[in-house]
Amino acid sequence: MRLPNTPHFRTLPVKRVVIFVGFSCMNDCRFCVAADKRAFPDKSTLEIKGELLDAYKGGARQVSFTGGECTARKDIFDLVAFARAQGFTSVQIQTNGRAFASIAFCKKMLRSGMTVLNPALHGHTATLHDDLTRSPGAFRQTVLGIHHMQKLTGGKLLISMNTVIVQQNYRHLPEIITFLLKFKVMHVQFAFVHAMGNARKFGKEIVPRKTDVMPYLKRALDIGRKRGVLVMAEAIPLCLMQGYEDCVSEFYIPTIEVRERGFIIPRFEDVRVNEAKVKFPSCRVCCSNGVCEGVWREYPEYYGSTEFKPLKSTKGFS
Template sequence: MTNENAKMLKIVLFTGYACSNRCVFCIGADKRGLRGRTTKELLASVYAAKKKGADILEIIGGEATIRPDFTALVRAAKDIGIREVVCATNGRVFSDISMAGAIVGAGINELIFSIHGPSAAVHDKMTASPGSFAELKKGLVNLKKLGFRRISGNTTVVKGNMRSLPAIARLYVRLGIRNVEYIFVDPNYGGARNDFDELVPRISAAAPHMRAALRIGLAAGFDQWKVRYVPLCHFKGYEAQISEMNERVNFLTEHWAPDFKNTDAIGSRSAVGRRRTAACKGCARLHVCEGIWVEYLKHYGDGELRPIGLED
């Protein structure tokens, strides 16, 4: 897929910002009190997504699975023929096997579990929700019992869990999760913006742990693990595992949320949310790299960005 027309259309449908966790870094931390969308509004969006030709519909929150209408939304999307219906989840609902069975039965194609620590001690601290790790793990067991296999993972990388990334990677290996994203925290909005000093690591401190996690995946034969929102100069040799590079080539992504609509989420992130700076002058990756978060630069500056030479 190399031309604009061959890209897949992915529509990310935000149901609202209510959630059963309280993740400290959550991008929607300041929005949890906003009114969620009604079932009627969401069904209209599901039909609009189909009409627009969505190949993938990602339903997210907050935590979309806690909505009583979640299975109905999934079923509606599948009934009208949307090829891939995906949900990013904190996984807690799946600890109830009847709920897990209902969601699988509705036709969900893929679940992306957010795992922010290798243990309850770390994960529950990140989610600020005691018991969240135990429920997530029970949810994974239940999905296995149900024979549901398309489970991916994502981990937001902050100061409080970056040293645990190799242990998280080993957990993903044990769970057999072949698609994982390690996401460098976005401090432009929400919890990480509000509490930057406590949460946001320097990229030079986080990157070695992120690279170590990727290597653990590669050693286990999982070459689809990726890192997201990172400057490429800290991931030389890992170019095939940068989410944005693959995403820009393969996807057009729209975000449909209760409080905004962005019909070019990938383009606006690189144009507005992230920056390359004067420090990048002459870098061989300048045309493909998105640099680093604007809010990061305000706090830490650009001293860690190192132009990549043509020979690298």
């Protein structure tokens, strides 16, 4: 078995720490995986700075701030600048993007030293995105934010877009990527919804069947590939990604240390593969079994496992 023409996460030398700064957020997405945790208090500035120092000592050179919504914190500029001063070479902001509608906010974030903007857009129209985020005006603000950041950096900032695939938007994935490409972003990821938090509450109303999604997802990936953009799909097993192995997100993820509230996961990839995801008895005879992560553990409760057929050849691998 050989891997696709992609760097596989197990071989990537980079170590990234993902810091959950707290779970406060101005959106209330229908699929938010952290919705159950909102009552927990956000971490203090001191606590986060301590985590940055620890993670750096442990070899991390990239940091990703996430939540909740990390831009909702007043100390976000201080945290970004602190991370850069410690020596982190990459400081990624995972965000709903709304705060970037303020040009003053954008300038301050750039001055603080952020290096990667990772905004989420779940629709190509205000109607779709604002309905999914349950936040009127969110689409306009996020789109304006991306526009500001592109303009302020002359298109040089690494903007990595994220779209969660759900019942309401999967038929629009080709339109969504066409819309995103207007902003000349370098990287687009489609992440299959994980049935936790609000997504768990809504169940099949929000979680689509993967085989229903695939024709639209493949069309969207084709559009991105044709434009030379790095396009990826997360949490879709290899038997559904034949011919699109170069778009499997999991092959690109570096070693990740997760700092949640009250606990640390030193190698998130181990937890993701061994606990958060699941494969099936038939996977034992699949030629991709060694590199495929399967599906989120909750998924078969909704749609079973009949969609996933063992692969017989290494077609698509090189």
